[in-house]
Amino acid sequence: MRPWLAVSALIDRINEKIGYFCNFLVLAACIVSAGNAMIRYAFGYSSNGWLELQWYMFAILVMFGASYTFKRNEHVRVEIFYLFLSERGQLWLDLIGTLFFLIPACLLLSYLSWPFFHQAYVVNETSSNAGGLIRWPIKFVIPAGFVMLALQGVSEVIKRIAALQGQVTIDAKYERPTQ
Numbered sequence: 001m002r003p004w005l006a007v008s009a010l011i012d013r014i015n016e017k018i019g020y021f022c023n024f025l026v027l028a029a030c031i032v033s034a035g036n037a038m039i040r041y042a043f044g045y046s047s048n049g050w051l052e053l054q055w056y057m058f059a060i061l062v063m064f065g066a067s068y069t070f071k072r073n074e075h076v077r078v079e080i081f082y083l084f085l086s087e088r089g090q091l092w093l094d095l096i097g098t099l100f101f102l103i104p105a106c107l108l109l110s111y112l113s114w115p116f117f118h119q120a121y122v123v124n125e126t127s128s129n130a131g132g133l134i135r136w137p138i139k140f141v142i143p144a145g146f147v148m149l150a151l152q153g154v155s156e157v158i159k160r161i162a163a164l165q166g167q168v169t170i171d172a173k174y175e176r177p178t179q
Contacts, residue, residue, distance in 0.1 A: 001167050004158045011155040012071055015148060019068030022061050029057040048129040056138045063145025067152040088164070095160040098153045106150035113142040 036050045069075050082090060119125075120136040127133055162168045 001162050001165065005162055005168070008155040008158040011151050015067045015071045015152050015155075018064045018148065019071070022065045022068060025057050025061050029054055029061070032057070048127065048131045049133055052127055052129070052133045056133065059138055060141055063141045064148060066145060067148040070149060070152045070156070091160050091163050091170070095157060095164070098156050098160070103150050103153040103157070106146040106153065110143040110146035110150065113139075113146065117143055 032050060033054050036047065036054070040046045066075075082093060085093060117136060117139040120139045125135040125139075127135060159168065159170060163170050
């Protein structure tokens, strides 16, 4: 189990770094949004590129922030059933839900969104708005975000199996296995 826990720790570190990057994107999106609004009202100038950049940053936040949020156990779940279960029952529910619902759904969505990105990449799609940005990089965020969420799901499955075997305990706040 130790090698699998090392894989889990690697996935966790990658998603932690992505999460820190997303935290900075929140600030950057606010600055771009405020700057765009000030320039528009102060000088009567507006840029579709800056507006689209805000949308792109928001898309990155949502798609990559999901795996970071899942890693930190701050995702939405139906707690009405979860709270009535023992710790072992919660581990089993997390394991089954992640293994049979989250991971397959993320992989399916990634697979289905790949042609959407690929078509945009092949034709070097750009925004139809004047001064707009190229579109294929942001369309890549969709399958990549789902892959990262699926990978975080794999990490959580590994941690739950290890916890069920008594090899680690799960820190409920941050989903960290503790020895």
